[in-house]
Amino acid sequence: MEPVVEIRGVRKQFGGLTALERVDLEIRAGEIFALLGPNGAGKTTLISIISGLLRATEGEVRVLGKDVVRDYRDTRRAIGLVPQEINFDPFFTVEETLRIQAGYFGVPLAEERLVEILRALDLLGKRSVNSRALSGGMKRRLLIGKALVHDPKVLFLDEPTAGVDVELRRSLWEYVRTLRARGTTVVLTTHYLEEAEELADRVGVIDRGRLLALEGKAELLRQHGAKTLRLVLDVPRAVVPPSLAALGGKLEEGGAAVAVEVPAGEGFGPALRAAAAAGLGVKDVETRRTTLEDVFVRLLAGGQARGDR
Numbered sequence: 001m002e003p004v005v006e007i008r009g010v011r012k013q014f015g016g017l018t019a020l021e022r023v024d025l026e027i028r029a030g031e032i033f034a035l036l037g038p039n040g041a042g043k044t045t046l047i048s049i050i051s052g053l054l055r056a057t058e059g060e061v062r063v064l065g066k067d068v069v070r071d072y073r074d075t076r077r078a079i080g081l082v083p084q085e086i087n088f089d090p091f092f093t094v095e096e097t098l099r100i101q102a103g104y105f106g107v108p109l110a111e112e113r114l115v116e117i118l119r120a121l122d123l124l125g126k127r128s129v130n131s132r133a134l135s136g137g138m139k140r141r142l143l144i145g146k147a148l149v150h151d152p153k154v155l156f157l158d159e160p161t162a163g164v165d166v167e168l169r170r171s172l173w174e175y176v177r178t179l180r181a182r183g184t185t186v187v188l189t190t191h192y193l194e195e196a197e198e199l200a201d202r203v204g205v206i207d208r209g210r211l212l213a214l215e216g217k218a219e220l221l222r223q224h225g226a227k228t229l230r231l232v233l234d235v236p237r238a239v240v241p242p243s244l245a246a247l248g249g250k251l252e253e254g255g256a257a258v259a260v261e262v263p264a265g266e267g268f269g270p271a272l273r274a275a276a277a278a279g280l281g282v283k284d285v286e287t288r289r290t291t292l293e294d295v296f297v298r299l300l301a302g303g304q305a306r307g308d309r
């Protein structure tokens with residue numbers, strides 16, 4: 001199937017600063033893709049180039065097979081963009097804000113569709129309220145509504161839940177899943193790892209303008225992840241028994257525990273057998289799986305060690 005968004009060799013230079021360095025990326029139809037990276041990594045720059053708000057210094061971007069520079073009318077129509085910053089006129093009501101936005105795209109906003117959007121974003125009761133009188137979370141939801149009025153094929157959410165409370169975050173996640181279920185492709189940027197872990201089918205990790213890893217979430221965890229077994233000992237030890245040392249076992253807490261890390265796809269059987277064979281007195285057993293956060297930290301540390309720029 002043709003990718004919904006194709007990014008080929010995209011570079012962006014702001015004067016002497018390289019914000020993006022030869023990024024290649026494909027977004028697939030119907031997926032939730034999370035672009036993950038620290039502040040200043042280049043996430044907003046990439047989204048802005050795809051949405052036609054910025055021009056790449058080099059490279060090309062296609063949305064539904066059309067070039068975002070040459071065929072910008074078609075590509076803008078296919079895209080809904082929810083920016084980080086609130087960008088609506090506070091003097092219009094919620095309904096007017098959505099109708100004006102639909103007007104920009106030259107699409108009529110049927111009553112049915114208006115109500116559907118307002119209901120999904122829990123704004124139905126605020127339909128006639130001036131947008132300046134909305135709470136911060138409601139304003140954010142109205143931003144999403146604005147991006148949806150022309151029924152885009154791809155929705156870009158730039159930090160959708162920054163500064164949003166936990167409850168609203170959950171309800172926005174729910175809505176994003178509903179959109180995917182209806183066939184909308186969703187690309188979100190975030191530095192909340194929890195958000196990527198919860199929502200995304202695939203994750204791209206970006207740092208200082210480079211894509212460091214691009215994988216399915218499960219694959220990313222499998223390849224870069226590990227799980228750890230911690231054996232809390234009856235009696236502290238000065239050295240790790242050789243059979244456990246051979247499996248990479250290390251003492252922790254001044255010898256009160258032994259920790260063994262194994263690749264995510266493997267079991268703890270060999271380590272448990274080695275511990276039993278060595279006659280280790282074990283008081284307690286703890287296990288921990290790698291989270292996307294651990295993977296992210298490792299990838300960024302690796303990128304820095306290689307001196308990427």
Ligand SMILES: Nc1ncnc2c1ncn2[C@@H]1O[C@H](COP(=O)(O)OP(=O)(O)OP(=O)(O)O)[C@@H](O)[C@H]1O
Pocket residue numbers: 014017019037038039040041042043044045046191
């Ligand atoms: N218009 C601009 N002029 C000059 N430099 C810019 C401009 N826009 C972005 N930059 C720089 O490009 C780099 C990437 O910025 P970008 O906003 O894409 O990062 P980001 O990953 O979205 O960060 P954040 O998580 O903070 O939103 C940063 O160093 C930023 O200062």
